[in-house]
Amino acid sequence: MSTPFRRVLLRVLAAELLVLGLLLALEYRYAG
Amino acid sequence: MHWINWAIVLGYLAYISIDGIRRAKGTKKLEGYFLGNRSLPWWVVGLSVMATQLSAITMIGTTGQGANDGMRFVQFYFGLPVAMVILGVTLVPFLHRAKVYTAYEFLERRFDARTRSLTSLLFLLSRGLSCGTIIAAPAVVFSSIFGLSMPYAVALIGVPTVLYTMIGGIQAVAWTDVKQMLLIIIAIVAIIVVLLVRIPVDPDSALRIAGAAGRLQVFDFDFTLTKQYTFWSGIIGGTFLMMSYFGTDQSQVQRYLTAKTVDEARSSHLISAYWKIPLQALVLLIGVLVFVFYVFTPPPLYYNPAQGERVRAADPAAYAAVSERYDVALARRTDAARALAHTSRDADAAAREALREGDREVAAVRADAMKAATVAGAKAATDVNYIIPHFVLTQLPLGLAGLFIAAVFAAAMSSVAGELASLSSTTVIDFYRRWVRKEADDAHFLMVSRAATGAWGVFACVVATFAADLGSLIEVVNRFGSFFYGSILGVFLLAMIPRTRGSGAFYGLIAGMTVVGAVNYGAPSVAFLWHNVVGAVTVVTVGVLFGRTPREVAA
Numbered sequence: 001m002s003t004p005f006r007r008v009l010l011r012v013l014a015a016e017l018l019v020l021g022l023l024l025a026l027e028y029r030y031a032g
Numbered sequence: 033m034h035w036i037n038w039a040i041v042l043g044y045l046a047y048i049s050i051d052g053i054r055r056a057k058g059t060k061k062l063e064g065y066f067l068g069n070r071s072l073p074w075w076v077v078g079l080s081v082m083a084t085q086l087s088a089i090t091m092i093g094t095t096g097q098g099a100n101d102g103m104r105f106v107q108f109y110f111g112l113p114v115a116m117v118i119l120g121v122t123l124v125p126f127l128h129r130a131k132v133y134t135a136y137e138f139l140e141r142r143f144d145a146r147t148r149s150l151t152s153l154l155f156l157l158s159r160g161l162s163c164g165t166i167i168a169a170p171a172v173v174f175s176s177i178f179g180l181s182m183p184y185a186v187a188l189i190g191v192p193t194v195l196y197t198m199i200g201g202i203q204a205v206a207w208t209d210v211k212q213m214l215l216i217i218i219a220i221v222a223i224i225v226v227l228l229v230r231i232p233v234d235p236d237s238a239l240r241i242a243g244a245a246g247r248l249q250v251f252d253f254d255f256t257l258t259k260q261y262t263f264w265s266g267i268i269g270g271t272f273l274m275m276s277y278f279g280t281d282q283s284q285v286q287r288y289l290t291a292k293t294v295d296e297a298r299s300s301h302l303i304s305a306y307w308k309i310p311l312q313a314l315v316l317l318i319g320v321l322v323f324v325f326y327v328f329t330p331p332p333l334y335y336n337p338a339q340g341e342r343v344r345a346a347d348p349a350a351y352a353a354v355s356e357r358y359d360v361a362l363a364r365r366t367d368a369a370r371a372l373a374h375t376s377r378d379a380d381a382a383a384r385e386a387l388r389e390g391d392r393e394v395a396a397v398r399a400d401a402m403k404a405a406t407v408a409g410a411k412a413a414t415d416v417n418y419i420i421p422h423f424v425l426t427q428l429p430l431g432l433a434g435l436f437i438a439a440v441f442a443a444a445m446s447s448v449a450g451e452l453a454s455l456s457s458t459t460v461i462d463f464y465r466r467w468v469r470k471e472a473d474d475a476h477f478l479m480v481s482r483a484a485t486g487a488w489g490v491f492a493c494v495v496a497t498f499a500a501d502l503g504s505l506i507e508v509v510n511r512f513g514s515f516f517y518g519s520i521l522g523v524f525l526l527a528m529i530p531r532t533r534g535s536g537a538f539y540g541l542i543a544g545m546t547v548v549g550a551v552n553y554g555a556p557s558v559a560f561l562w563h564n565v566v567g568a569v570t571v572v573t574v575g576v577l578f579g580r581t582p583r584e585v586a587a
Contacts, residue, residue, distance in 0.1 A: 012113045
């Protein structure tokens with residue numbers, strides 16, 4: 001795996017994890 | 033609708049048509065017409081990709097789904113970011129460096145003419161009809177709400193789109209997409225702000241009400257192949273589907289082939305990778321907030337006015353009885369929501385249960401009302417697509433309703449324009465120039481390309497006009513489309529494995545479609561997202577089993 005690709009992949013995965021984390025927090029707080 | 037709202041919608045239609053048509057000056061050659069002279073900036077390509085993917089069905093169907101079913105549909109997109117990154121190092125550089133006009137052209141260079149012709153034919157069959165349904169979905173809603181006849185509603189969306197795509201080519205498509213995407217985002221944000229202002233409780237209480245009614249349930253970690261939308265089907269099946277759609281479907285491939293460089297093509301995809309899930313969550317949140325709004329403001333029994341009128345005319349007594357039950361159920365749900373909003377979070381279990389019970393009762397009465405509509409002869413036994421248009425036209429302030437309707441037009445037009453451009457490029461490059469007339473000057477091919485765009489536009493409008501009568505046929509074609517989506521991805525993946533053969537690709541494609549068909553008929557309850565995995569894996573397996581060209585021959 002080349003370095004630039006690994007960096008892009010990590011950035012995209014981090015952003016996705018952040019969004020999924022926010023959705024999970026929304027569900028946990030309000031849907032019970 | 034108030035004349036000011038109509039003026040905004042017609043103003044938008046006039047502006048976007050003129051803006052698209054004036055792009056014709058950069059389309060003197062075939063490369064300009066189909067690929068924008070391979071010179072578009074990455075952000076234009078990226079926004080255009082997003083605009084094509086976001087159709088009117090998203091604006092009125094997905095929002096309605098949010099109101100009825102909540103946020104769980106967002107799981108469908110969980111595989112998209114990963115798919116975009118994988119495409120950035122696989123198919124995007126492959127196809128961009130190959131300097132092809134269509135994705136299928138690449139398959140002939142790599143494999144053979146029959147694989148190219150079969151994949152492009154499958155694309156034309158499915159996209160040609162789906163283009164009609166993209167126009168039909170909003171046209172059906174608008175014709176019912178505004179009392180327009182179906183041909184007029186179709187023409188309102190179809191005629192400007194066909195005109196600017198035919199004259200301005202892909203440059204018109206991409207640049208109008210940017211403006212349409214901005215309009216859509218402004219409309220989405222504006223409607224959320226209005227909803228937050230109009231709901232009579234604070235945002236925290238509104239979300240507690242939505243949560244108690246099950247509308248904020250996002251994740252389903254159940255690994256069951258028969259469930260349509262789960263975390264796993266989204267992450268695994270969704271990755272394959274998104275790789276197939278964004279990596280091999282000409283309506284998307286054509287867009288990133290317009291980018292200046294491979295890096296710009298990759299960057300354009302990253303806009304979707306970062307923003308698609310948040311955008312889709314916002315679209316669903318509109319529906320969730322509309323649900324909360326209608327907890328406090330009594331909604332109609334039928335969001336589709338024509339459906340309500342039909343039931344009332346067929347059986348006035350039954351209509352009155354259902355209406356009475358509905359009013360009682362709504363009042364009970366409103367009382368439960370008010371009680372929940374005034375209960376502290378620590379001791380709200382009973383209030384939540386009361387709201388859930390109230391919501392179940394409302395849903396049960398609505399289900400009976402839909403049954404009555406079917407008995408009365410209504411074609412669609414659901415009115416999910418009418419929830420948001422009803423809210424927009426009865427609740428949004430003057431001007432904003434026009435803005436939202438214009439955004440629905442924008443969503444439909446941007447998708448249709450992208451598909452028309454791709455249908456035209458596939459028709460001309462993969463069939464006309466390949467099989468009918470190989471040698472001619474650019475002026476000739478340009479003329480044929482414009483004619484092909486116009487012809488596909490007329491075909492899509494005819495399909496849209498008769499969509500209601502063609503219902504079962506369109507469903508068959510859509511189902512047929514899901515048979516080969518993963519399989520086509522399999523062919524492109526096979527192309528990246530060194531020395532795999534044309535015969536492996538061709539028979540692998542047929543095997544992939546056959547296996548997906550067998551899964552569909554043998555186990556019809558398996559969710560369609562998994563079909564993409566089955567198709568792609570089958571093609572690659574069969575293709576590899578067919579053997580590889582010996583290294584010395586390949587060299």
